[in-house]
Amino acid sequence: MNHGEIALRNAQAAPVTVLGHRVKRIPTAGKIHAGIQILTPDAAKHRDIVAIYEQGVAQNISFQRISHRILEQFPQIKKPLIPKNVPWFTVRPEDFPNRDIPEQIMHLYGEDRGEGRRLYRFPVIFPTDIWQLIMPHELATWSANEKRYWSEYSADGRTRHCMMFAPAKVAAGSKRIIRTFGGRAKQLRPDNHGICDPECCPQFQARQCNLSGRFVFYVPGVQSIDAFELATNSIYAMSRAIERLEAVSCLRGGKIGGYLDSNRSTFYITKMLREVSRIGDDGRPVKAAHWIIELQAPIDVAMLLTNQCNGEPLRLTDPSATLLNGTGPVEFEPASVAGDEPGELPDSAAHIAADDDGGAKVHNSGASNAGAGEGSVEPTDLGAMWMLLGEMGIARSDFESYAAKKWGSGWHINPRGRARVYDELRRHTNHPEGLKDQIEAVIGLV
Known part of the structure; x- marks a missing residue:
């Protein structure tokens, strides 16, 4: 499993080593998913494929593994699964290094609302006061095996660059690839002069480049030194979350991390059914109802203001x-x-x-x-x-x-x-x- 990292609030610079001048970071491991995947109409026509899918869901394995099982037996099905937006979150043992954590989460915060025990709402504590680290996000284009292009801001925060991995270097007079130290080198994308402009980007216009973000948090009561993450590509969810984080930061004198007040209040992550609009292929706005990730803070604002005073x-x-x-x-x-x-x-x-x-x-x-x-x-x-x-x-x-x-x-x-x-x-x-x-x-x- 790949472990992401986020910078700690108020992190002190570590001594300079052979790996360079680095800021202390906290690892993240374990993913909560915002939805599920279901069979495509073509795949659902095969009784055996339906059996494989239902067996995988009953075993609580990842949808990637379910898709792989289907493709092994039915290679003619190009795309067996498609995402489906549902009002609950998915927690699977395969997505955590400690496979007991999903059981802890479901035991503490799972609910039965008529469709079995599901995770509809859960409390979170953020490990930093900087919302950009709580909710890292970017525009990214992925190939079959790796990230191909991605957005990255300049040091002054004014220019959004389009980045890519630099080609491997070949030693002079031979075909030997030069080993790199410290990971793969990155560079500005040459064919667009390294400028990220979605309206002029062929990948973005072809829906190959999309907004990709994630929430990084701890869950109270769950025993883990690692933070967890929840991926989202909804600009509505991220924009509304930023508004709430900035509001709480203002009320608490710049603080977002930790418990919110003396009553140990926390943020909550849930889903709300909301109408969102998008521009259709004909250029006209189209509205549709979607389950959107919602960041809530059920707190007494007067208490926060009193604490500040x-x-x-x-x-x-x-x-x-x-x-x-x-x-x-x-x-x-x-x-x-x-x-x-x-x-x-x-x-x-x-x-x-x-x-x-x-x-x-x-x-x-x-x-x-x-x-x-x-x-x-x-x-x-x-x-x-x-x-x-x-x-x-x-x-x-x-x-x-x-x-x-x-x-x-x-x-x-x-x-x-x-x-x-x-x-x-x-x-x-x-x-x-x-x-x-x-x-x-x-x-x-x-």
């Missing part, structure tokens, strides 16, 4: 561990999946920050201004932040884009927000490359 009281701090480790504030959020952002201490607690030399010093929050020594800087001073950015060699415009996506566009207005961002900069004083990698990962995924 009170300085996020869910965040607990252990100052002694912080002081001993010589790091920024250490926090413990109950049952958080992927760790959390360091935040502000209560006003009555001591504030601990890292010195430039890696040591630690303790400030009393109630007397931070009066008791500051000479040369100390008020952490809410934007000018001091920009000066520190310059010393670290980071462009102010890049950091502002990064901060707006991570903490919300109003971070510089709120004194607590400014203090939080200043703490982030201070923690990276001795290793600015780690912060540069985070900034590039965030603003490069626009």
Whole structure:
């Protein structure tokens, strides 16, 4: 099984090795499918093919294996199965490295609504606050065995490129293929100058290039260190999910990952029957009802706003561990999946920050201004932040884009927000490359 990977929120840069300067990543393994496949009309005419299909479904094996079994015995059937949109999700042992996980999911969240026990709705927790990593997506063209072309944005997020794998290199004076290191090389597609323009793309117009995306998440109560994924090619599902993720991020001060409030509320993934429109072959809009993946967040918005006004009281701090480790504030959020952002201490607690030399010093929050020594800087001073950015060699415009996506566009207005961002900069004083990698990962995924 292929394991996808997503960048962790607030990931620190790993030491440089022979494999290069890499960001820590979290593996994903295990797929939940959005629908099923059924026999085509031609295949359904054969009684033996119907028997093979029903046997495979009863054994809960993948539809790919069912299709392979049919083609082995009936090679004249070019396409035995076609997708069908249904109101439930499919969970099969073959799609998970730990084959007990589907049983756990179905035991916890399966329902019987008259068609047997199905997975109609389940809770999810996201491991990062960056929605582009929660829901990676691209335009892609696939050949029989591999991805042929795919879209990829430039580092500044302004240009969408069309990429392909670079041809294998041949050693001079021989036919020997040169071994590559670090995986297959990629390049801009030469015949369209590397520009992804669907309206001018022959593959897109021929329906060979399509939008492909996936949700990446954990499922509460399911014992797995790996995240799971749910693939989708619906622009409606992804657009509506982005709206909800951005809304929750705004309400929670830039946070999406972990539990949503003190009641351990979570997002839910389900399906809703909605009318969607498309342009038909005659150029006119056509409406049809489809089961669309829906991201829901049944939460008390007033509770979220109260938490923000009170300085996020869910965040607990252990100052002694912080002081001993010589790091920024250490926090413990109950049952958080992927760790959390360091935040502000209560006003009555001591504030601990890292010195430039890696040591630690303790400030009393109630007397931070009066008791500051000479040369100390008020952490809410934007000018001091920009000066520190310059010393670290980071462009102010890049950091502002990064901060707006991570903490919300109003971070510089709120004194607590400014203090939080200043703490982030201070923690990276001795290793600015780690912060540069985070900034590039965030603003490069626009």
